[in-house]
Amino acid sequence: MMSFLLPENPAREDILAGQPALWLNPSLREGGINDPALPVRASQVKEAEQNWQRLAPLLSYCFPELESVGGAIQSRLYEAVELRKSLGYTGPEFGQIFVKNDGDLPVAGSIKARGGVYEVFMYALNLAEEKGIYKQGDDILTLAGDEARAVFSRHTIAVGSTGNLGMSVGIAARALGFRAVVHMSSDAKQWKVERLTRQGVEVVQHQADYTTAVEQARLGAEADPSVYFVDDERSEILFFGYSAAASELAAQLGQSGVIVDKDHPLFVYLPCGIGGAPGGVAYGLKAIFGDAVHAFFVEPVQSPCALVHMMSGSDELISVYDVGLTNKTEADGMAVARMSAFVATVMKPLLSGIFTVADEDLFRWLWHAQMSQNIRLEPSATAGFAGPDFIVNSSQGQSYAARNDLSGKMTEATHVIWTTGGAFVPQEQFWTFMKRGSELA
Ligand SMILES: Cc1ncc(COP(=O)(O)O)c(C=O)c1O
Structure with a gap:
């Protein structure tokens, strides 16, 4: 039932009708990354990069698939040569198009590896320091030793998830010997539940949406001091874990000869659930490229939680239910009715806009990407x-270009489409997606 009226806006009617739309953020500010009112600092992105480097030998030890890449959890950047033809993006007005494929990320098979693995490993580091097992300068592999494992086995890491964050946190926690409990929302796909269970993760399946699953998980954790809760709605650690992806992309673009500056704009499109992953990456990119990067979130037509909240202008969080939408989507990772308040605050002066997509299109694109x-x-x-x-x-897109002095520069633009999950989808399930996609393509 509708209980909140969204303000007047060219995108409003389509949003409320569950039709694809692009909303432009009126609070985007030049130099927004240096806004002193923001609760975070660009220097925290660098710190996260350094932490990842410090953890690399331990990651390599825990996950043999990382040995050949020096313990880095990184994904490939593809130029969309064939794909752009099949999507109809052939003209010069589309500039250069790349796909940054976090669907292939090692360890967890989705963008969530960047946040979840990071937070679990940082927690392990801090706990080992607190228990006197490890101090700065010691061999990081101490954290994989018997003494550390014995301590970790007495602690639980809990998280609420629509699937992929649970996979990332659960796998990381088990690798270090923690007990792991994942609270899944009703949207979670059965194969993700089964995969986690096989890895020794306890899965609690809630017959409720994501917000409720997170609330239940948080309450459970608060009642037990041996439980560390990875809080997707509030965690700065997750956010900065994701943010380190920005320097990885910057290096890959550099290697591909891509220039990014005010005459060569970089557009980045990031799938958004609660906002942590796309927010962290967008923040990291703003820290590197400043106003030359134009970050857009994308959400399902029935679950645009970041869009409705950021558009509302309200201090209180507005959910998709508040504006009469259903939060029903096949896109489990984005089936989130209420965004993170923390991410909303950070993204306010930084985000260019948010657009929505229909479920049918997701399957069609899945088929095109594979084929x-x-x-x-x-x-x-x-x-x-x-x-x-x-x-x-x-x-709306043209009005964005005009407002930002980009109209004559679009042929010089680079578009990065961030794809965020897929490597772990079981073959049978993948072919049902492909069948649906081929019928729509
Ligand atoms: C594949 C995929 N893409 C995007 C997201 C969005 O991330 P966030 O919820 O941090 O906005 C998720 C979240 O689980 C996901 O699984």
Whole structure:
């Protein structure tokens, strides 16, 4: 039932009707990354990068698949040569198009590896310091030793998840010997539950949405001091874990000869659930490229929680239910009715806008990505493919370009479509996605 009236806006009617739309953020500010009112600092991105480097030998030890890459959890950047043809992005007005494929990220098979693994390993480090097992300068592999494992086994790491964050936190926690409990929302796919259970993670399945699953998990953790709760609605650690992806992308763009400056804008399209992953990456990119990067979130038409809240202008969080939407989507990773208040505050002066996509399109794009460039995705992961079309062809996109002095520069633009999950989808499940996609394509 509708209980909140969204303000007047060219995108409002489509949003309320559950139709794809692009909303432009009126609070975007030049130099927003240096806004002293923000609760975080750009220097925290660098700190996260340094922490990842410090953890690398331990990651390599715990996950043999990381040995050959020096313990780095990184993904490939693909130029969308064939894919852009199959999506109809052929003209020069679309500039250069790349896919940053976190669907292939090692350890957890989704963008959530960047946040979840980071927070679990940082917690282990802090706990080992607190218990006197490890101090700065010691060999980080001490954390994989018997003494550390014995301590970790007496502690539980808990998290609420629509699936992929649980996978990332659960796998990381078990690798270090923690007990792990994942509270899943009703949207979670059965194969994710089964995979986690096989890894020794306890899965609590709630017959409720994500916000409720997180609340229940938080309450349980508060009642037990041996439980550390990874709080997707509030965690700065998760946020900065994700933010380190920005320097990885910057290096890859540099290697591909891409220039990013005010005459060569960089557009980035990031699938959004609660906002932590896309927010962290966008923040990291702003810290590197400043106003030359234009970050857009993308959400399902029935679950645009970041869009409705940020558009509302309200201090209180507004959920998709408050404006009469259902939060029903096949895109499990983005089936979130209420965004993180922390991310909303940080993104206010930094985010360019948010667009929404229909579920059918997610399956269609999944099929195109596989058929044209052999990129294997899950439905949530494909949402960013709508980005170049919205920016180049829609009246809102054109108005964004005009407002930001970009109208004559679009042929020099680079678009990065961040795909966010898929490598772990079981073959049988993947072929049901492909079948649905081929019927729509
Ligand atoms: C595949 C995928 N993409 C995007 C997201 C969005 O991340 P966040 O909820 O941090 O906004 C998720 C979240 O689980 C996901 O699983």
